[in-house]
Amino acid sequence: MTFANSHNRNLSGTLYLPMPDGALVSSYALNIKGRMVEGVVVEKHRDRRIFEKETRKGVDPGLIEYSRGNTFKTRVFPIPPKGKRTIRVRYISELSGNKVTIPLHISHKLESCNIEIHVQKTLKKPTISSTIKTLSFEKYELGYIAKAELKDQILPKTISLVLPKVSANQTLIETSDDGYTYFLIRPKVKAGKHKRSITNPKHFTVLWDISHSRNGANKKLEIEMLGTYLKKISRNKPVTIRLVSFSNDVHAEKTHKQVRANKVDALLATLLTEANDGGTQYGNLVKFLTGTDLVLLFSDGIGNFAKTDFPTAKVPVYCINSSANFDSSFLKAISIKSHGEYINLNGYDEKKEISLFERIRNSSYKYIPNNNLDLFPQLPAIVDKKLSIIGRMKSKKISLSLGFGFGAKAKNIRSVYVAEKNGVKGNILRRYWAQRKVNELMIFRKKNEKEIIAVAKEFTLVTPYTSMLVLETLSQYVEHKVLPPKSWLEMRKKYLDHIEKNRQKQDQLFKANLEQVLKVWNQKLSYHHGKFVFEKFVRPNKSVEVGVGGAPRGHGGTTQMFLSSGILPAANTDRRAMTAKLGPTAPEIVLKAWDPKTPYLIALRKMKENHYVEYLNFKKTYGNSPAFFLDCSDFFAKKKEPGIALRILSNIAELELENPAMLRILAYRLAQMKYYQLAIYGFEYIKSIRPEEPQSYRDLALVLIEQAQAKKKVNSSIKELYTIYSQALKLLSHVILRKWDRFSEIEIIALNELNAAFQQAKEIGISYPLDKRLQTLLDLDIRITLSWDADMTDMDLWIIEPSGEKCFYSHNRTQIGGAMSRDFTRGYGPEEYTIKKAMPGNYKLKVKYYGNNSSQLTGSVTIQVNVYTNWGRKKQKKKTITLRLRNKSEIVDIGTVKF
Numbered sequence: 001m002t003f004a005n006s007h008n009r010n011l012s013g014t015l016y017l018p019m020p021d022g023a024l025v026s027s028y029a030l031n032i033k034g035r036m037v038e039g040v041v042v043e044k045h046r047d048r049r050i051f052e053k054e055t056r057k058g059v060d061p062g063l064i065e066y067s068r069g070n071t072f073k074t075r076v077f078p079i080p081p082k083g084k085r086t087i088r089v090r091y092i093s094e095l096s097g098n099k100v101t102i103p104l105h106i107s108h109k110l111e112s113c114n115i116e117i118h119v120q121k122t123l124k125k126p127t128i129s130s131t132i133k134t135l136s137f138e139k140y141e142l143g144y145i146a147k148a149e150l151k152d153q154i155l156p157k158t159i160s161l162v163l164p165k166v167s168a169n170q171t172l173i174e175t176s177d178d179g180y181t182y183f184l185i186r187p188k189v190k191a192g193k194h195k196r197s198i199t200n201p202k203h204f205t206v207l208w209d210i211s212h213s214r215n216g217a218n219k220k221l222e223i224e225m226l227g228t229y230l231k232k233i234s235r236n237k238p239v240t241i242r243l244v245s246f247s248n249d250v251h252a253e254k255t256h257k258q259v260r261a262n263k264v265d266a267l268l269a270t271l272l273t274e275a276n277d278g279g280t281q282y283g284n285l286v287k288f289l290t291g292t293d294l295v296l297l298f299s300d301g302i303g304n305f306a307k308t309d310f311p312t313a314k315v316p317v318y319c320i321n322s323s324a325n326f327d328s329s330f331l332k333a334i335s336i337k338s339h340g341e342y343i344n345l346n347g348y349d350e351k352k353e354i355s356l357f358e359r360i361r362n363s364s365y366k367y368i369p370n371n372n373l374d375l376f377p378q379l380p381a382i383v384d385k386k387l388s389i390i391g392r393m394k395s396k397k398i399s400l401s402l403g404f405g406f407g408a409k410a411k412n413i414r415s416v417y418v419a420e421k422n423g424v425k426g427n428i429l430r431r432y433w434a435q436r437k438v439n440e441l442m443i444f445r446k447k448n449e450k451e452i453i454a455v456a457k458e459f460t461l462v463t464p465y466t467s468m469l470v471l472e473t474l475s476q477y478v479e480h481k482v483l484p485p486k487s488w489l490e491m492r493k494k495y496l497d498h499i500e501k502n503r504q505k506q507d508q509l510f511k512a513n514l515e516q517v518l519k520v521w522n523q524k525l526s527y528h529h530g531k532f533v534f535e536k537f538v539r540p541n542k543s544v545e546v547g548v549g550g551a552p553r554g555h556g557g558t559t560q561m562f563l564s565s566g567i568l569p570a571a572n573t574d575r576r577a578m579t580a581k582l583g584p585t586a587p588e589i590v591l592k593a594w595d596p597k598t599p600y601l602i603a604l605r606k607m608k609e610n611h612y613v614e615y616l617n618f619k620k621t622y623g624n625s626p627a628f629f630l631d632c633s634d635f636f637a638k639k640k641e642p643g644i645a646l647r648i649l650s651n652i653a654e655l656e657l658e659n660p661a662m663l664r665i666l667a668y669r670l671a672q673m674k675y676y677q678l679a680i681y682g683f684e685y686i687k688s689i690r691p692e693e694p695q696s697y698r699d700l701a702l703v704l705i706e707q708a709q710a711k712k713k714v715n716s717s718i719k720e721l722y723t724i725y726s727q728a729l730k731l732l733s734h735v736i737l738r739k740w741d742r743f744s745e746i747e748i749i750a751l752n753e754l755n756a757a758f759q760q761a762k763e764i765g766i767s768y769p770l771d772k773r774l775q776t777l778l779d780l781d782i783r784i785t786l787s788w789d790a791d792m793t794d795m796d797l798w799i800i801e802p803s804g805e806k807c808f809y810s811h812n813r814t815q816i817g818g819a820m821s822r823d824f825t826r827g828y829g830p831e832e833y834t835i836k837k838a839m840p841g842n843y844k845l846k847v848k849y850y851g852n853n854s855s856q857l858t859g860s861v862t863i864q865v866n867v868y869t870n871w872g873r874k875k876q877k878k879k880t881i882t883l884r885l886r887n888k889s890e891i892v893d894i895g896t897v898k899f
Contacts, residue, residue: 002086003079006111010078013085017072018103020093021328021344022439025072025462026431027090030062030470036088038485039064039468041457049692050469050480051075052791053741061476062087065467067658069302069327070103072462092432094388100161101347103324106154108624113150117161119143124164131156157216157324171416173423174430180392181420182429189365189383189404189414200233201293201360203240208271209299211247211280212623212654218322221345222298223268225320229356230268231261241267244288247278248305248650249643253288275616279650283307289315294360296320297334301327304653306681316340318360329442336379336443368403368410375400376436379443390433396420434459474498513739517747518773524748524819525776528836532817587781587838587869587877591895594883601631611636612644626652626662627860627884630669637673646675653682660690661789665862667699668787672864672880676707694735694746695787695828698753701731705757718764725761729754733769745822749785749832752778756872779872781838782897786847788863791827794850795863795885799833802841802899807833825850834871838899845894849885860884865894 003013019025028039042050044065054061054077064074064087072089079085102117115135119126120143128135128146132155135148172184206226233239238258245252252274256267280303289295294316300323303309310330317338319331322345335342341359366380367387375391383404391400397419403410438455441448442464449465456466471477477484477495484491595601600618604611615632622628633649636642652666667682683700690696708724735750751770755777758768768775786797797820799807805814809823809831816839821832847863862884870876881894 001089002084003076004084004112005079005081008081010080012075012077013079014073014075015106016067017074017089018325019070019072019091020101020103021070021326021346022435023070023091023093024066024435024438025064025089025091025468026435026460027088028062028064028074028462028468028470029088030076031086032470032472036086037470037472038487039470040482040485041460041462041466042469042482043453044465044467045689045691046480048467050471050476050482051077053480054471054476061472062470063467064089064462066462066464068304069300069325069330071325073658092428092435094432095163098163098165099347100163102159102161104155104157104159109152109154110150111152113153113155115146115148115150115159117146117159119145119161119163122164126164127162129160129162132159135159171418171422172429173418173420174426174428175420175423176427176430178430180394180430181418181423182392182433183390183418183423184429184432185389185391185400185402185416185418187367187383187387187389187402187404187414187416189412200237201239202237203242203292204230204233205242205244205288205292205295206271207285207288207295207297207299208243208245208274209247209280209297210245210251210274210276211278212276212651213280213300213302213304213325214323215276216323216325217298217300218345219272219298222320222322223272225345225356226296226298227264227268229360230259230264232357234259234264235261242288242292243267243271244285245271245274246281246285247276248281248647249278250284251278251647277616277619277651278647279305279653281305281307281650282310286311289313289317294318294340295338297331298322299331300325301330301334303330305650306678310334313338316360318343318356320356321345329439329445333443341382365404365406368405370401370403373400376433376440378440390429390436391418392430392433393418393420431459431461434461438463514737514771517736517751518771520745520748521751521774521776525778527813527819528778528780528817528834530817532815532837534816534839588898589867589869589877589879589895590898591865591867591879591881592893594881596627596631596884598628598631600628601635604632604635611639615648623651624655626655626665627862630665630862630882630884633669642673646673646678649673658689660686661791664695664699664789667703668864669882671703671706672882674710676703676710679703680707692741693828694738694740694743694750695830697731697734698746698750698830701728701735701750701757702753704728704731705753705760709760712760722764722766725757725764725766728757729761729766729769732757736770736774742826743824743828746824746830749821749830752832752834759872777872778834778836779870780834780836781869781871781899782833782835782843783868783871784833784845784897785829785866786831786863787829787866788827788861790852790861793827793852793861794823794825795829795831795861796823796848796850797831797833797865798846798848798891800844800846802839802843840899843897843899845896847885847892847894849888849890851888860886867895867897869897869899 005011029036039062048063048065051061051063062076064072067073074087074089076085076087122143125144126137128137132148132150135146137144137146170186174182176182230241238260240255240257241259242253242255244250259267282303283306289311292315295313297317297319299319300321302325315338317334317340319335319340319342321331324346328342328344332342341364343359364382366382367389368380369375369378373391375389381387389402400416400418402414402416404414405411434455438452438461441452445452445464452463453465455461456463462468469482471482474491474494478498484495486492600622604614607614629648629651633645636648637645649666649669652662655662663682663686667679667686670679670682680700680703683703687696687700704724705728708721711721732750732754736747736754740746751774755775759777784797784799786795788795796809799818801807801814801816801818803816807814807818807820809820812820817837818833818835824831845865847865849861862882864880864882867879868876883892885892
């Protein structure tokens with residue numbers, strides 16, 4: 001695949017690759033200076049940290065990683081201006097019959113696209129099924145080729161091929177360089193019928209997933225399959241059917257009693273009218289897994305909102321999927337644990353497949369594995385045209401006993417003889433054996449994490465816990481301690497020599513970092529406890545733009561503490577006296593209402609009713625934009641429809657798998673709406689995928705503190721509060737004590753927040769978690785923080801003080817005591833303005849979008865501003881605003897603090 005860049009600057013390319021069910025990437029290469037360089041397996045998320053660090057340097061990494069379900073994600077940098085970069089991805093997929101489905105997952109229109117499909121070594125012409133009319137097969141060498149050149153088109157979701165039928169060998173054998181012989185067996189076994197103990201269930205529960213990601217599901221096929229089954233069951237005796245529709249929450253549930261066959265179609269038709277909207281949460285389904293004979297779950301298995309684990313079921317759960325993007329291991333785990341079955345309807349043919357009726361009424365005839373052998377599957381597998389058994393052996397020959405039967409007992413035993421002498425040299429079966437092993441381990445992936453990593457490293461596979469990374473230079477491999485690929489022998493030898501010579505290199509000591517934090521913290525305290533003059537201050541007509549000691553833009557600020565304009569602190573003025581002259585005593589926060597003035601909001605505001613229906617209409621056009629869901633969620637929240645607002649907001653979790661920027665936006669907004677537990681779930685997931693960023697720990701800590709404060713008001717137990725505060729303080733301590741690569745001095749902001757939280761936590765018996773020298777509460781009249789969602793992006797917080805002086809990145813100390821934190825020019829923030837004793841008057845808040853150094857094309861940047869008065873005191877107040885900035889150099893007015 002080739003990434004092309006039509007722009008005039010270096011960019012990175014990102015592509016999501018859906019794979020056939022069970023397929024794993026087994027080879028990844030990137031073109032570097034005319035050579036295809038193979039990737040090496042690195043543990044996730046270490047791989048991404050290396051990739052992003054090298055990207056910031058402007059050098060050549062490539063990365064492919066497991067995303068979710070059957071989807072993999074590749075990123076390449078740099079793609080030069082007006083240039084191209086080529087990658088090669090390999091995977092193994094065993095065909096089921098002679099039909100091949102090639103999944104595509106590019107939702108936007110492509111300016112140009114070239115497609116080539118080769119079918120080698122066949123005399124008969126394959127056929128192709130696709131909406132691309134120009135794509136057809138022609139004779140080419142010893143096979144056939146199909147080619148199409150497309151302009152300004154949206155690709156179909158899949159391309160289907162029908163290959164000529166060939167006589168398949170019952171057993172394939174390969175000898176590998178690792179000393180093993182690998183073999184693949186396709187047994188031909190005719191199955192009889194064996195009735196289950198539950199032959200005629202009386203009560204059915206249908207769990208119908210209507211999340212955003214299920215838009216592409218073949219719901220008509222699902223309904224047809226379900227309807228056929230229910231009609232057969234209810235033909236002689238009526239049954240009870242409970243229909244449950246869910247996405248981020250349960251949206252509809254209704255129990256229909258005494259349902260007969262002639263009523264089934266009308267009943268199920270209501271499911272097709274349900275709009276796909278919202279994220280996917282399985283945790284809320286627990287109450288529907290009891291009081292029923294069996295459960296039919298129609299879902300893609302991709303949970304992404306709040307409680308994503310499926311609850312334990314004591315009745316059989318049949319998991320049925322027809323989406324192109326899905327998580328088969330998740331659905332298999334549900335069915336195995338509950339003694340149900342997983343049914344993948346992709347490529348499903350009702351005439352040839354076992355019907356849902358037969359699967360439930362009769363026990364399926366299964367291969368019963370002998371777990372003492374090195375064979376896969378090691379879990380019972382249904383005997384059908386898809387069954388294959390793969391194994392490996394060290395011996396020259398082996399005689400296998402394959403057991404088949406119903407339930408867990410093997411009644412039919414077949415013997416298969418495998419001999420090394422019948423094999424050919426190769427590595428395809430070796431990689432396929434490892435892939436099948438990982439697929440089984442992934443069914444219970446959390447328990448099997450270490451074993452999955454070990455297999456992936458040995459056999460070079462991309463899994464949920466490993467990725468493949470391509471680096472270019474010896475210094476990169478050495479810096480990140482990544483062994484170069486075997487195919488690059490000269491680089492690997494240089495690496496090993498270098499590592500041996502530098503084995504004794506040590507990391508920076510923890511104590512040195514603690515002393516640095518203490519030094520900067522004491523400087524901050526010294527400044528804020530200084531004495532400043534208000535009453536003799538002459539207000540200038542214009543804001544001061546530059547102060548002594550300011551950091552040049554792009555260098556990330558300075559640790560130097562200084563006073564603006566060289567004016568030393570003078571004797572303190574009685575602020576109460578000044579208040580009488582200059583303003584009221586009670587501080588007031590006035591934030592400007594933000595109106596993005598988008599077409600959909602303008603239309604929604606004009607309507608008197610049917611707002612949700614109109615939102616769904618606009619979703620067809622704007623449904624790939626997180627801004628659309630943020631705006632519409634706000635609209636319904638203001639209309640006092642919190643359920644709809646939350647459902648709309650949760651769509652953001654479905655837009656792009658493992659996108660931390662989008663997930664941060666979602667979690668910030670959930671906290672702002674006071675859905676603290678939902679925000680906690682979100683921030684916990686962000687921390688799991690971005691453990692190298694301090695913001696991941698700080699964000700989670702702050703929402704935990706807010707949750708604790710809310711629970712205090714409803715008299716929650718001391719034990720519960722103790723648990724929440726302890727976790728929050730531990731997270732902030734992690735931020736404070738660790739050395740961060742590109743977010744230096746975020747630990748000072750986190751220390752300020754930890755000390756304020758500790759004031760609340762110590763009342764319930766929590767001890768101070770850090771060195772006592774850091775324990776000083778910095779209570780403030782005004783505190784303002786700015787955070788944003790985009791990496792490699794520079795946003796600036798400006799505060800215009802009542803004196804007219806502007807506090808910002810290059811003038812970060814003012815004459816009345818205002819202070820701005822270190823300038824973060826590479827993303828996220830936070831930036832913090834503080835003042836110990838505020839001069840009476842108006843403090844104007846502005847934010848400037850200074851610039852973007854990202855290698856990706858970015859749209860608007862979402863920012864969040866938190867404004868506090870009386871920070872760290874009992875009468876502390878807070879207001880928050882979230883808005884978007886679209887253009888570089890854009891400046892927005894946030895509001896005013898009146899003190």
